[in-house]
Amino acid sequence: MSRHSLSLLASATAILATTTSLVRSEVSNVEGVKSYLVGTVTKMDEAGHAFVKDANAYAAIIDAHHGEYAKAHASKQPEIDALVKAMQEDYKTMDSYGYETVEGIVGGVDSFTHYDRDLDAGVPQTPGAENVAEIVLPLRDGGKIDHQGCLFTYIIEPALWGGDKRWVTPLDLDGDGKIAPRESLPKVEVVLAAAGDVSKRLDALLADAKAWQPTSADCIAAMITMTPTLSDYFEDWKESRYSEHASGRFYAVSRVSDMRGIMGSCAIMYQAVNPEVAKKDAGLAKSIRSGFQGITSFLDKIEAREKAGARTISLAEIDEMASQAKEHTDKLVPQIEQTKALVEKN
């Protein structure tokens, strides 16, 4: 987790005690879930438009140097560095602090799932691949990025952090005479195409979010879809602790942040149906709330241990922590299925 998000976390926690009643009215029903979704996607959409603007400004500098990245960097380093940094921040606002915090809703509600596939979860087209992202980006140089995976994970993030050589121009940015593995500038045609496309998709997602008429059934179905994915995330986290570079992706922020985002949006959806559940089975309602709290505390614990340094965590501890986390989420899934039975069958 970045310093930026840590500070946000700290300040948010401090404000919580005084804003509880406000938030209670915000997500005490399914309309609260919609408000939260629309609010978050609005900010993502704004970041999408900012990304287009920053990408155009970046393209203008590179174009002014006839596409020669080294020359452009040499003559306009502060401007280029600032624009790359700005595009990275746009990305974080769109994805890490934006999409990831509503992924539970977008990925779980049937009418939104294609956004999840194309923005965050879809994979490149390969023989036998499943859940392939429907992303085809025509490039201004006449080429195209054809079914190479979803926008956030496979195109924008690797382009901005140098994770995929096809989307970047390797360059000695720090002038140490060597080009480190990810030392590069994003290719203009890639960021322009990706920015234009992601911005349009976020416009559409925002319009759909505003038109959404949420129901308890939508929220429960979304929780049932998304809560189990936390187990996979913990597995990812465990494996990434064994081999930090194993996955080759997820550079922007830690996997813990993603887990917190998904869990948070599921918790918001649960909060909307909690009164209905509590009326029929107070024990179950309390246990689910406690389950969400348990995962949060657990993530805090992991985060604290990560912050203290990975070396202080033994491999056996990692296995035990991942196992405990998995048990927390495994229990929540059938419990949420029970809420479905309570809310819909009674």
Next chain:
Amino acid sequence: MRLPLLASLALLAVTPVGRADVLDGTDAAQSALDDLALAAVARRVEAGQPQRAALDAFGKQLRSPEARALWEKSVARLSAATSFTATAETLGTLRGALQQTLALEMLAAYRAGDIDVARQARAAIKLPKHASAVEGLLALQRIGGAEDQRAEVARLLARETLVWQGSRARERTDDLLRLAKAGRATPELVSLRAAEIQALTTFPSALLAAAKVTGQPATAVSPPGVDAASIAAWKASIEGRLPDLLSSDEVEHQERLVVKLLRLVPMEYRNGVRDGQIAVPLEYREAVSFTVQAQQLLVEVRPNWLKTKSAAMAAHGTDLEGGFVTLEETIVARGELASVERECKNLSALLQDKFGVSLRKAGKGSDVVQETALEIRSLLGQSLQSARTGQWREANALRLEAYTTFDLEIESRILPRDPDLATRAERSFLDGGRDGAGIKAVLDQHAQGAALEAPYERTLEALDGCVALLRVGLSPTTVSITAFTIVLREGLEAVVILAALLAGLRGPENADSRRQVGIGAFAAVIVSAITFLLARTVISSLSRYGETLEAVISILAVIILLIVTNWVFHKYYWTGWNTRLRELKDKAALRRGQRWESFAMCGVGFLTIYREGFETTLFMQSLILEGGVTASLTGLFAGLAVIGIAGWAIFRWGMKLPYRKLLVVTGALVVTILATFLGSTVRLFQTIGWMPIHPIHGLEIPTWMGTWLGLYPSWEGLLIPFLGFVYVGIAWLFVRWQGQRKQAAFNTYLQTRREHPQPEATPHR
């Protein structure tokens, strides 16, 4: 951006949850165990005082002596542990014991009638990822407090817990084996997990007794080493400890269900997913749910297979599990239909060729409920598919087939357990209810999209609720009460109307009519008895036509009742006249009227009894299969005795009433019954698709009014009985007008006779 999200998490944390209870105590104990376990596997010395306090505090909260004894015995071992490995082992034992303790606490609270505490303890128990936990939830929700069902609900809750613990033990064992294979199993981790798994599979005798599981208690198994081979061998011993919860019939039934589910999964998936996208959410969810359900069934069957199909399990058990994992992953990732079809085909072949699973149908009573529900789901899926392609007639036919299957096999069983659920489920096939239109209604309206799918979803939800409740067996008392209620409900109106009619037919001049009614009623009893005897053979094969037959009988009954209504009016009108008039009636017309009357009397006797007798025999058949002959017949005869007494009392009371007053009462009863018959006949016509259904949105009519008065909230259901009243009014006016004409003619005749006396002749009409 993240404030609302974080605030939401915090709100969950600060939402008032009341005083400390089993859940709080469990959370604290669980958290303490997790902290201590982390320290033990990290070989870190932990003072552990707060954690120990949390464990002790949990023990003090327990109300069940058995639960407390188990917990305190396990906690006491903690002090004796002197190494990290020994501590890890004790902690593992405590983790497993915590789950067994909660199960005992749940059962004790439930038996003591403290449903809230039972729910809390149940909610505190850890669940495996694919746990099926809805049945116990609904049993507690709907029949939790019912005294006569308590043993059966306790059995369900105990069995459910045994399945969860067994599944978790298997999951934990697989996980431990994976760790060992990856070379990451340390002595502390192995001790921790192995002890937990062993404690999870050491079921307290009270839990096994509540689940009605027989057999020897599991013997202790020596802990494994850290190598994969040792853990693999240990895994086999642990699996052998899991109790076999199923009878051989149940095993066969579950096996068959798995194969059926595997047939349905590709069908649902084909309809639900197109080009990697969810095209029809309902169908997609069914594909997921069927896959998970099949896995769950295999988990339950597994302990039996380890004994009876050990060779197949050893050779193909891993392939089977792996195949299901691949299938589930493919479906969740919305992969190619061909992959899903291939996996299902391979798994079916594996089950049939290597495990000897047969699709041959067997089993009785409640055993067939799940299979029937599956058939209904499949029929509804096909109906929805037909509706989506505009084949409305086909869609309705499939809906009717699904409904008649539901009516015969499930609704009759669910009625004694939860009449409201039964009615709601039934209505979801037809006009719908408070939560929206029913399937028949949307098919009549040729609805599209979400409006079309919603009632199918609601029906499937209601069906799930029914199946979940049917997992709870019926006590003999409930069976008897149900049989009694059925007989009372079905028989009372027939007996009341017959008794009133017989009282109305007093006097020697009506002896023939009384005899005709009696002959008709007796014949109906005989035919009902024959129907009962044939019900499981001839009639069951005609079950899909049950509603149609009932509709035909009902329409005949309505015709007969119309005739009877007319007869009562004439009788009433003539009774007020002097006997002279009756003597001077047209003799020929009277004879014709008597013949018609005799037929009507015989018909009314037969149809009023048989109309109810037909339905009663079908209900009783289901009940006998469910709850046994003795309990069902006890209720049946008690019901017959009560309606017999009621009939006799009405007859006696009627005999004491002045004749005209009695005819008013009889007329009112006949008209009421006529309206009820009309209402329920309209309902039947709508059910079998002979009449459209136009629900009256927002109008709620209590269930009892439907059952007893035939009132259902559709325009047809209310207007047609009303038209019956209109007919009765017109008929009354007509009889009166006709009578007045006759009276006028007669008066004229008398006047003429007085003025011009002459020999007696036949009067004018």
